[in-house]
Amino acid sequence: MIAGIREQLGLNEPLPVQFVHWALSILSGDFGTSIFTGLPVLELISQRLEPTVSLSILTMILSVTMGVSFGIMAAWQSGGLIDRILTVFATLGFSVPVFVVGFFLIYLFAIISHWLPVQGYRPIDHGFGPWLVHLILPTVALSLGYIAFIARIARGSMLEVLSEDYMRTAAAKGASSYAMLFHHALKNAGVPILTVIGLSFASLVGGVVITETVFNIPGVGRLVVDAINNRDYPIIQGVLILVSALYVLINLAVDLSYTLVDPRIRY
Structure with missing residues (x-):
């Protein structure tokens, strides 16, 4: 049986030959077959894609919106009460692990208050309300660290710009606070800010694995955990390749978006 399996998986070939066969299969869209279930890896990933994509998109929307807003407020009120509160929040956001935040939110809003479901996921085709309700707690738990990270970078970048001569000139000309903050x-x-947003989005996979495990969400992160426990290497390889490709594409998109924010980079 062992010899048959080695022959089936091509493990009897030399390592360079194995690598060439594996690379050609990847380029043709064949990521192999799961050792544990016998199903194609891409099929298993596609079945788990919706929960992970939903959680990732909601997390980035909340993280970018809150993080940039907090960073702007902290920079505008530098040294004030709001700045100090946001600094403490940013420190806690960096320090507290995702699973600790997740368990705390479950205990507070699901077990004690009974406002939100403890665990699980509802597909969006079952209704927008149930879909959103089941993603509120995992989204908040996963977002806190990214909100703190983005807010800290946004605050530092805004403080540097607000100290420039042209900002003092705009204030001397009577420009409104809104125009100074958002237009200039x-x-x-x-x-x-775009750089840190891109890095945050690309690094979501680590937080998604932990969050989906805590909240029992049947996404790609949970699939990876099960594959590691079962030593299902084709699934692990397939997910890592897709995540690596997504990481490269996101960083490329961020680099290209620089020209939209700062036209000077075009020249």
Whole structure:
């Protein structure tokens, strides 16, 4: 049986030959077959894709919206009460692990308050309400660290821009606070903020694995955990390749978007 399996998987071939066969299969869209279930890897990933994509998109929307807003407020009120509160929040967001936040939110909003479901996932075709309700707690738990990260970078970048001479000139000309913050400062501070947003989105896979495990969400992260426990290497390889390709594409998109924020980069 062992010899038959080695022959089936091509493990009797030399390592360079195995690698060439594997690379050609990947390029043709064949990521192999799961050792544990016998199903194609891409089919298993596609079955688990919706929960992970939903959680990732909601997390980035919340993280970018709250993180940039907090960073702008902290920079505008630098040294004030809001800045100090947001600094403490950013420190806690970096320090507390995702699973600790997740268990705390479950205990507070699901077990004690009974406001939200403890675990699970509802597909969006079962209704927008149930889909959103089941994603509120995991989205908040996963977003806190990214909100703190983006807010800290946005605050530093905005403070650097607000100290420039042209900002003092705009204030001397009577420009409104809104125009100074969003029309002048935010555009010029956009490159570092875009960079950290891209890095945050690309690194979501680590947080998604933990969050889906805590909240029992049947996504790609949970699939990876089960594959590791079962030593199902084709699934692990397939997910890592797709995540790596997504990471490269996101960083490429971020680099290309710099020209939209700062036209000087075009030249």
